[in-house]
């Protein structure tokens with residue numbers, strides 16, 4: 001009667017394999033390649049830290065706004081994308097490892113808490129899944145929620161009580177996986193909603209980062225009229241993470257000598273010396 005034909009899984013959707021079964025390794029590799037295609041290791045040598053952070057922010061934006069909202073992504077993909085982004089920022093590649101000057105967890109914090117506002121994929125995906133669970137829990141008036149209630153939850157009271165059947169799709173199992181952790185969180189009213197009463201993925205993401213200390217000087221760093229690379233140096237300096245010769249020695253990185261490369265007075269190149277005592281600055 002209608003012109004629709006019955007399709008079969010697996011099929012390709014937006015260039016990706018769509019299947020109700022667990023993703024195969026080759027599918028994961030394909031998606032990792034697509035997500036991180038903007039990360040060009042060869043070209044990265046020409047970019048400063050600040051430039052690379054911008055590339056990583058663009059990558060994380062695309063994963064969250066597109067891939068993350070279409071698919072619940074396997075943890076292995078998210079961890080690998082995080083790893084590629086982390087290595088890219090610090091300039092590591094297969095042949096050469098570079099030191100990570102600041103921990104990835106710190107980079108993934110909001111700027112006011114001392115981070116760089118990069119969204120870590122693993123946490124962000126859980127926060128996104130949280131939105132779907134919240135919609136189901138609130139029995140929101142959307143086609144998807146009605147469909148899921150009709151197919152899976154049926155006569156059960158709520159999504160929180162629902163136990164996925166053994167023969168259900170891989171996707172539905174994945175969606176239910178973070179539920180136990182979220183249940184208490186939800187029932188205690190600790191989920192993060194906006195003023196309009198809607199679930200906020202970014203507020204939930206921030207809540208998942210736990211108690212964070214505010215970095216008072218953050219406003220000064222990020223609102224100052226300075227080039228991005230200078231802000232980045234300032235950010236590193238505030239955390240005491242500039243790669244001075246003193247720090248290189250502590251990290252067991254070989255250096256020719258330990259004296260200041262600017263004034264050549266016989267003192268060790270420390271962060272304090274560079275910013276406060278170096279005579280080269282006049």
Ligand SMILES: [Zn+2]
Nearest residue numbers: 260263278279
């Ligand atoms: Zn000096």
